[in-house]
Amino acid sequence: MKGIMVAAVAAVVSTTLALERISWAGGTRKVDFDAPVRLLADGKPLNEVECMLYPSPVLLDIDSDGQRELVCGDLGGNLWVYENVEEEGDATWGPAVRLQSEGKDLELPNW
């Protein structure tokens, strides 16, 4: 498997994104990370408006439309959703919306 790119995996850390590139050379697994990129939502740095504590973003298709949303929880149990406003190509995240259940903001306290 010498020199074959096996996968490119998005690793989301805090409110930045870094691409993880995994390759194999001579039977040895090599992992490289691209420089982190600050995530933007609605044209502003993610979390500038929301003020989350220890945000933990993941990419999920929570509405089953085939396009993943950026879902971000925080230490206080708040959950925010950012829709991808692009039809094609790289994602551009729209404004933050609280994830709701039965018309109420969903909270999952972890204390």
Ligand SMILES: [Ca+2]
């Ligand atoms: Ca979706």
